[in-house]
Amino acid sequence: MVKAQLIIKNAIYFAGTTFKNGDIIVNNNIISQIEAPGSFTGTAERVLDGKGLLVLPGVIDSHVHFRDPGRCDREDFSSGSVAAASGGVTTVIEMPNVIPPPYSAEQIKKRIAIGEQKSLIDFSFYAAAGYDNRNNYDEMKACGISAFKTFLHAPPKGREAEFMGLTAENTGELFAVLQKAAGVDGRFFFHCENESLINELEKQLHKQGKEGYDFHYNSRPNVAEAQSVATIIELARATGAKVGICHVSTAEAAELIKRAKADGLDIVAEACYHHLLFSHADIDRLGPYAKCNPPLRSAQNVEALWKYVTDGTIDYLGSDHAPLLADEKKSGEHHIWQAFSGIAGVEVMVTLIVNEWHKRHLCQKQMVRLLSENAAKAFGFYPRKGKIAVGSDGDFTIINPSVSRQLSIEQMYSKAAVNNKIFEGLTVNNTIAYTVSRGQVVAEDGKVDMSLRGRGQFIMTNRGGVKNA
Numbered sequence: 001m002v003k004a005q006l007i008i009k010n011a012i013y014f015a016g017t018t019f020k021n022g023d024i025i026v027n028n029n030i031i032s033q034i035e036a037p038g039s040f041t042g043t044a045e046r047v048l049d050g051k052g053l054l055v056l057p058g059v060i061d062s063h064v065h066f067r068d069p070g071r072c073d074r075e076d077f078s079s080g081s082v083a084a085a086s087g088g089v090t091t092v093i094e095m096p097n098v099i100p101p102p103y104s105a106e107q108i109k110k111r112i113a114i115g116e117q118k119s120l121i122d123f124s125f126y127a128a129a130g131y132d133n134r135n136n137y138d139e140m141k142a143c144g145i146s147a148f149k150t151f152l153h154a155p156p157k158g159r160e161a162e163f164m165g166l167t168a169e170n171t172g173e174l175f176a177v178l179q180k181a182a183g184v185d186g187r188f189f190f191h192c193e194n195e196s197l198i199n200e201l202e203k204q205l206h207k208q209g210k211e212g213y214d215f216h217y218n219s220r221p222n223v224a225e226a227q228s229v230a231t232i233i234e235l236a237r238a239t240g241a242k243v244g245i246c247h248v249s250t251a252e253a254a255e256l257i258k259r260a261k262a263d264g265l266d267i268v269a270e271a272c273y274h275h276l277l278f279s280h281a282d283i284d285r286l287g288p289y290a291k292c293n294p295p296l297r298s299a300q301n302v303e304a305l306w307k308y309v310t311d312g313t314i315d316y317l318g319s320d321h322a323p324l325l326a327d328e329k330k331s332g333e334h335h336i337w338q339a340f341s342g343i344a345g346v347e348v349m350v351t352l353i354v355n356e357w358h359k360r361h362l363c364q365k366q367m368v369r370l371l372s373e374n375a376a377k378a379f380g381f382y383p384r385k386g387k388i389a390v391g392s393d394g395d396f397t398i399i400n401p402s403v404s405r406q407l408s409i410e411q412m413y414s415k416a417a418v419n420n421k422i423f424e425g426l427t428v429n430n431t432i433a434y435t436v437s438r439g440q441v442v443a444e445d446g447k448v449d450m451s452l453r454g455r456g457q458f459i460m461t462n463r464g465g466v467k468n469a
């Protein structure tokens, strides 16, 4: 009898609409059979005892920055993907602000080659969708990418080459981007914060000498996000483009998205888990180490945002893993505005979300949709990813829900782990027992098999992401 690649015996797994118990068999990277628990009699190269464990479809992190090429001192595809795998993530979608950005088919192909050379897990990209390269969208789409990202500000003076294809400087250029987007079978994503509003408030705060750690969130209030989301919604309505809002952090913005969805607009929304777990109090305590954009919000807003997670306005969760050098954070200890923005939490996202879900007694089925299924749909990977069913990839995030442990920077793989003070010492009620990518165990109890770097595949998408309603 031919040996299977992998069997997970006696697994409690998510079967699309409900949790079931069964034996899952993977062959040639793909789930080939699901049998009644204990009934599979064949052998396999690897047998996992699923008893007491929770088997989720492999988690997709919709938002990571691996800085490769261009800033591999901060992170690279190897270290970033290892960190992701350690934390139970099996697919990442990587952001285009690298040097040079992926603004053409030629640049996209170069990035795919880097990923295939270094990545431990499967990956896709956001293509750079600026005003200047808007005639390249179709050729980038033809490379198998359906997600595009536009930055809503001018390229910093003297750094134009670094920002090639990333920016729309004003509402007119943004409109032109979305006019073009409407003809592309893809989805266009935005970081929504109104830059000029923030610049004005920064000036006011400096003038008033209000320069404590609260400078950061006081210069980037909720209205800066809501105003920017409103612009995207109206331009999408006018042009017919499919859009997505990255890291929605305010109840005001979420409410606008909820209404736009009710109107039938094709829009998806991501929330990043740090906006759901941390608040102003963490910035007051940790300063630059809790500095990210959009900023952590008030405790009251955090609770309000949870309502939009549970009512389905937020489609999926990401980490916005944004690694930085130690000095780039330390420089803000005295003057917070001098620190770079970003939290690098790809490797603790899943464990913290599972922990929080348990604490809040929320629906586990919805947790699976937010961590995997909905992103797979939005980015055009479904049902290859995001589903445990015969014919889908053998990607699993396997949780042990009955171990208490403390998170520690020392156990983290990211090059930027030293900055992760916000996670240090947090207690969680679970471990990531196994991370399985296409039938191969790539991490066990958070420990990664480093010899597997370079096995990750670029995941092609052939459609622009299905509507999530």
Ligand SMILES: [Zn+2]
Pocket: 063, 065, 095, 320, 322
């Ligand atoms: Zn980001």
